Amino acid sequence: MRVAIVGGSGYAGGELMRLLLKHPKAEIKHVTSRKFTGKPVSIVNPNLDGLTSLKYVMPNLDVITKDVDVIFLATPHGESQNLVPALLQKGLRIIDLSADFRLKNMASHEYFYGPHACPQFCKDAVYGMPELNKDKIKDAKLIAVPGCHASSAIYGLLPVTRAGLIKPFPIIVDSKTGSTGAGSSPSEADHHPVRANVVRPYGLTGHRHTAEIEESILPNFPAAEQAELKVSFSAHAVDMVRGILSTIHVFLKNKLEDEKPLYQAFRAFIKDNPFLRLVKKQAGVFRLPDPKTIVGTNYCDLGFEVDPLSNRLVIVTALDNLVKGAAGNAVQCFNIIQGLPETTGLDHAGIFPI
Template identity: 55%
Template sequence: MRTGVIGASGYTGGDLVRLLLFHPKAELTCVTSRQFSGKYLSSVHPNLRGITQIKFEEFNVNKISDRCDYIFLGVPHRASMNIVPQLLETGVKIIDLSADFRIKNLETYEYYYGKHEHPELLGKSIYGISELHKEEIKKANLVSCPGCLASSAILGAAPMIGSGAVDLERIVIDSKVGSSASGREFSLSTHHPERANIVRPYKATNHRHTAEMEQELSEVAGKQVKIAFSAHAVDMVRGILTTIHLFLEKELTEKEVWGLFREFYNDEPFIRIIKQKTGIYRLPDPKVIVGTNYCDIGFEIDEHMPRVVVLSALDNLIKGAAGQAVQCMNLMEGIDETTGLKFPGIHPY
């Protein structure tokens, strides 16, 4: 598979090219960046020194599409909506990591992101959570990968949403996320003296990833789901820990909750259900999934106020972005979805 990454200079772009360079079935043929055009990839991503001699180049739809079977878009929100139509005309398969085609409802998209220039394409993209849309992704020409916070929330909540036991209008979700989720561009809030040693609420209400969560979980439930979502920045570079409060309308035993998760995820290769009796990692912890394409999910049952507290941990740059994108490419190509992605994290980190 000949692959290219448009907008490869950011943190997600760096992980994408790293994964593609070591993918046994892929060849990285081009990477683009307006800012770094003509410079070696390793000048921006120093971890790739001695690995590749490829250079950044300017984006040109014809030159790039001629050399690619798959193109990944790592450009900012609202930039890809004008690139995707050009690329679709060339016949290449597209995996977009921006938010431009995630939301199917135009009114909802424009509430969170502003005017959409190509609303006719909103219904033509497949939402790129492999565990929910595997068969559709296999046949897709345009996949829109989820946001990292949405990934952790949807994967954690989905197994119980369709059970009939959960109050679908009172779902509370809270995420703690590392600094790399802010991207490569810096600001005062990401400046080290301001960012270190903090647990900072940065979007306590009206977070735009709420739209993705409600869209996907409503599809699982078969009816409208309402979510109260809050996000916090914490003092780590990579990783998300999402806490999901699901209030019960009927009693569930621990064995029944286990059964819901096991049945829903069955043999999904990148979902691990974590609930140990002893040890310091009894429940999901982002520390142990850094650098991996795994999502670790666990739960506790609260008998005092009938609810299940689900915890979901993933690496925001891998399972929350680049790894999920490569997993989608594998499915689109018809090869084992774990190809190039089956590796453990680094511990301790």
């Protein structure tokens, strides 16, 4: 299937190219960048040197949509909403990696992102999390790939909310992320002498991914409990390039005699989802999820422990923010709309040690 990537000079766009260039059923026809128009994509992505002769082109929709079936939007937040109406009119399938069409609640969108240029399209956009919306993704015209932090939290919370095991409040998510989460544009906060060796809180309250988490898990609670749902999310920048580790604190509705109901909930969730793994070993350095082991992969690892003194359940998740948190999930959605196995072009192990 022929594809185009709009916004191909950022980190997520680069990962899309890396994955799609080796995908057996994808042919990249165009990659756009205003800044690097006419230059080889390997100028920005040196890891692709010798693997492709693609050059960046201007994002002229009339040109780049003539010979493609699917278009990936790896644009900054706020730009996709200006492109989507015209792309849908041309009959294209759209996989959008930005936040523009993730939320159904327009009041939430406006609070976190500002006014929406075409809110009428948000209703029919499908939240592109295969483990949550696989059937809806199959026929979707517009797919909104989840945020990286939101993904790390939702994957940890879906098993226990579906099983009815936890209270709707409090739900506390503490997330640590690498520097690529800030994007490819230089900033003072991400200047190497400033960023190196840090564990820096940067989004302690009001993080925009909070709304995604709440929208995704709300239907799993009984109607009488839904008004109580409140997710408290905090983010920290840490000294790594890729990866997110989320530690999620929730409280069990009932005291458990053992961990069997939790194992059942997590195993039921990962059963038909090839990129989710339960990592809960009795011993060893990597007995629980660690971002170090999933770098470059589309896996999200899940683990948990119970604090019997407080009836607190601590869930830990790890994923690569550029792959399972962005480009990899987008390719997984691409596979689903083609009727391909979800693992096509994505079933590779991580690099270790790194």
